[in-house]
Amino acid sequence: MEKIPSFTIDHIRLKRGIFLSRQDNVGGEVVSTFDVRMKEPNREPVLSPSAIHTIEHLAATFLRNHPVWADRIIYWGPMGCLTGNYLIVKGDMSSADVLPLVKETFAFVASYDGEVPGATARDCGNYLLMNLPEAKWEARKYLTEVLENISEENLNYPE
Numbered sequence: 718m719e720k721i722p723s724f725t726i727d728h729i730r731l732k733r734g735i736f737l738s739r740q741d742n743v744g745g746e747v748v749s750t751f752d753v754r755m756k757e758p759n760r761e762p763v764l765s766p767s768a769i770h771t772i773e774h775l776a777a778t779f780l781r782n783h784p785v786w787a788d789r790i791i792y793w794g795p796m797g798c799l800t801g802n803y804l805i806v807k808g809d810m811s812s813a814d815v816l817p818l819v820k821e822t823f824a825f826v827a828s829y830d831g832e833v834p835g836a837t838a839r840d841c842g843n844y845l846l847m848n849l850p851e852a853k854w855e856a857r858k859y860l861t862e863v864l865e866n867i868s869e870e871n872l873n874y875p876e
Contacts, residue, residue, distance in 0.1 A: 727875050728758040733863045734871025735812045735819055738803070747809040748791065752874075753819060754801040755859045763799035764855060770795070770843070771833055771852035775826045776802070778834040786818055812872040820864045826856035 722739060736752040756763055764772075777793040780786060792805040806815065829849070836844045863871060 723752075726752075730875040731758055732871055732875075733757055733801075733859065734867060735816060735864075736872070736874050737810070737812050740809065746807055749806050749808060749810040749815075751804040751806070751810075751812065751815055751819075752796075752801060753804050755855065755863075756800040758798065758800050764795075764801075765848065765851060766799065767846050767848035768851040768855050769799055769802070771836075771847045771849055772802070772826055772856060774833050774835050774841070774847070775829055775852065776822050779822055779825045780804075780818075783818070783821075816864070816867065816872070820860065823856045823860040823864060827853050827860055829853060 731754065733754050733756065736754065738750045738752040740750070741748045773793065773795050780790045780793050783790070786806070789807045790805075791807060793802060795802050804815065804819070833847050833849055835841050836847050838844050
């Protein structure tokens with residue numbers, strides 16, 4: 718089998734940031750997939766399953782209810798390697814185009830107080846795997862260390 722494109726990215730040199738991972742034509746419309754990389758792969762501890770699961774619930778809920786972006790959001794979910802998330806949106810978008818939305822999303826997660834949406838046995842297949850304080854800490858860390866002072870190196874995959 719051929720290696721899929723996401724396995725051809727140089728994870729040794731990959732930094733934290735927001736990267737356009739791929740663009741696909743679906744039903745005559747462009748769909749853009751973003752790698753929202755919160756941790757440097759293989760060089761720092763990954764996100765805990767409970768933190769990334771909580772981030773998933775909060776970010777997906779926020780994005781799908783966003784007053785401007787809601788109709789363009791297709792998917793938000795964690796990477797299996799636990800170093801970040803995927804954001805999939807309708808439209809021909811660049812990392813710079815979604816940067817304000819990703820900042821807004823992580824600011825929401827970092828300041829969230831209350832019950833985590835969908836964190837009940839009825840609504841989620843593993844509702845006990847939640848850690849709101851850790852999710853907020855990770856979101857704040859990503860927001861302040863990466864998103865608020867982002868550079869080109871954090872918006873484009875390494876060559």
